[in-house]
Amino acid sequence: MVGGNIPGVTQVLSIAIYDHVEALEYGAAHTVSAMLLLASFGLLVLVYALNRRLAVMRP
Numbered sequence: 001m002v003g004g005n006i007p008g009v010t011q012v013l014s015i016a017i018y019d020h021v022e023a024l025e026y027g028a029a030h031t032v033s034a035m036l037l038l039a040s041f042g043l044l045v046l047v048y049a050l051n052r053r054l055a056v057m058r059p
Contacts, residue, residue, distance in 0.1 A: 005011045011019075013036050020029035 005015050013032060017029050017032050017036075020026070020032065
């Protein structure tokens with residue numbers, strides 16, 4: 001995993017997942033992981049849709 005945080009101030013999602021697993025909070029770790037997966041998938045769909053739309057506009 002790549003990431004880091006300033007304790008009590010910032011937290012990266014990968015570190016949040018790691019912290020949940022370390023605390024044996026598997027449900028919370030799965031929830032954060034699922035949200036991250038859905039956000040990634042949503043961004044990919046958006047990028048592909050915009051790319052396709054821009055390709056149609058080009059002569």
